Amino acid sequence: MAMIKDDLEDWDWVKMGRFSDADERIVQGIMGKRFRLAHPPSTVSHPKGKVRRKGAHAKRDASLSGRAFVIEKGYRYARGKEAVIRARSRPKSDHGVMTLLRYVARTRREDEKNGQYGAVSLWDGFGAPLSVEDIHAVRKRWELLPDQDNLSRTALKHLKKSDLSALHAMGGRERLRHVQAWHFVFSIAEDGAEEGGERKLRNAMRVTVDGAFTAKGHKTVWGIHQDHTDHIHAHVVVRALSDFGGRLHSDIHGDYLHALRLRFAENLKLSGLDYNASWRVDRRYERERIMAGLEPLHDDPSPWRQGKAWRDPYANLNTWPYYFGDRAVQNMERIEDAKAIIRQLAEDAERHEWTTIAAQALRQLLDEPLIQTSWLKRAYHFVSRSAENDDVPDEYRELFEYLKTMYYDPADALASWQHMALDGAYRDQQGKVQYPHRGLANWTLRHRPEYLGCVKANAYVMGGDKELKKILRTAWLPKSHQVPEPPEYVDVFAKYREIRRVQKDRAKVIAELKRLFHRYQADWPGTWLPEVTDQAIGQAMLIEIGHKLPKVMGAGPIKAASKWKPGAGGQSGASDPVGDYGAPVLHAENENATDQKQERSQKPKSRSRRNASRGRG
Secondary structure, three states, X not given: OOOOOOOHHHHHHHHOOOOOHHHHHHHHHHHOOOOOOOOOOOOOOOHHHOOOOOOOOHHHHHHHHHHHHHHHHHHHOOOOOEOEEEEEEOOOOHHHHHHHHHXXXXXXXXXXXXXXXXXXXXXXXXXXXEOHHHHHOHHHHOOOOOHHHOEOHHHHHHHHOOOHHHHHHOOHHHHEOOOOEEEEEEEOOOOOOOOOXXXXXXXXXXXXXHHHOHHHOOOEEEEEEOOOOOOOEEEEEEEOEOOOOOEOOOOOOOHHHHHHHHHHHXXXXXXXXXXXXXXXXXXXXXXXXXXXXXXXXXXXXXHHHHOHHHOOHHHHOOOHHHHHHHHHHHHHHHHHHHHHHHHHHHHOOOHHHHHHHHHHHHHHHHOOXXXXXXXXXXXXXXXXXXXXXXXXXXXXHHHHXXXXXXXXXXXXXXXXXXXXXXXXXXXXXXXXXXXXXXXXXHHHHHHOHHHOOOEOOOHHHHOOOHHHHHHHXXXXXXXXXXXXXXXXXXXXXXXXXXXXXXXXHHHHHHHHHHHHHHHHHHHOOOOHHHHHHHHHHHHHHOOOOOOOOOOOOOXXXXXXXXXXXXXXXXXOOOOXXXXXXXXXXXXXXXXXXXHHHHHHHHOOOOHHHHHHHOOOO
């Protein structure tokens, strides 16, 4: 990775806050669209940037303090069944709300064909049963806004200018303003076959819905499903607008859902079902295994997560990872190193300077790469590796001109793109060649160019070029091809993705604990809450990837210090954590064994032991 050089002239431009649209595309393409909106790590962030009023969100604050009790217990926390609540959707259109209600009530056309029409029992917020006719009248009873009365500010501007093309080009959620309903799923680890299981869940749901939504003026429809998953669960549709004038809001950190989970778990216990409500990050046993890479942070086998949006699109490639996976890994590691440098530079700069500083640094880092030839594992090529235009097929000359401005090795990038587009090609029944991964190859070249070669900074600028998009859509591909199967298939690309997942999980665990620490410092300064979280952060940072953890965990002292330094609070609990915040028991056992061995060596030997050592009976 190239070093960043000081350029006084460029730095003057940075200080003045000047950057072009191309610079912004580079920063967004590498750092993400939310980079400029990210909160500094030392501040306490609140939903939507609003300042929390004194006394507001009392239940949410109680849930945050309850998380500290789970962290404080450490290994003593009794692991049991966990109550689960997920916010599935929040439709803005009245049609979306009615479609959601028809799904919950089983009143769709496919339900009528399957003989399940109206097979789900429904209740309102007061626990009164509802009929199918009541569901059809929800639009009027809930006073849902039609789409023309729920337009966003941008949509109203287009409408005022009579720019109907721009109005129709907007997405549905971008065109509409208010969320009209929330869809929550309450799930427990029961299959519904237990005696009284559904009745107990129904009793808990009735009390939970009444206290969480109905008491605050939100109209609700809910029903219990147990026919399409292994676990019985309840779907709850809540009108966002309250009869008292307020609106239902959640937060990006999950504090609202956690407060709702606590209420749900308490009602389950009162109904006869023993369930807890805690975070995997807070439970030390799971936290250590996540930090060691032994378990994922989000272990969710729900069927709705198995859709196309949750699958890795590159996992279906057969031969491209073998021939180009090693180069893709090197290029992505280069980008990750650049992102780490940018984050370090952003810590010492003002937020309004982040984009300009990142653009200047990324141009220097990407325009001075360590170029390496890529002849490894190239048993088959579709195009010549020469950079001369005369050696490139005529069908790709126009595309090759774009690639020369995006890559240091455009021929290799062209070969990688073509190989990905041809991966899995087949002939249908009519004899026409189908390319199932052509769209993925085109999208990768425009949005993730580092997968295909060693990129320049300009690669992220050209990704938004409409002419390039048109060229990729109409680019010629061979009608038939024969790619030799790899002799020993080792998907290094999949291994890299797994490593990146573990690294992201580790970063999310530390970030969540730090958020709790800063929140406790701001809301409850001088209490034991920040100290406990501070010690948990120090303990988590001591665990490395691949750390061998025993199946049964215990507590033990540790003398090593972590790199975590608390913020303004000044707690030093992480420097020498003791007790429940020590290292894994594996370290503690080794240390205790060493101490016991030293104690035995210092004890005087008895007469029988001295005789035995001398060979006497």
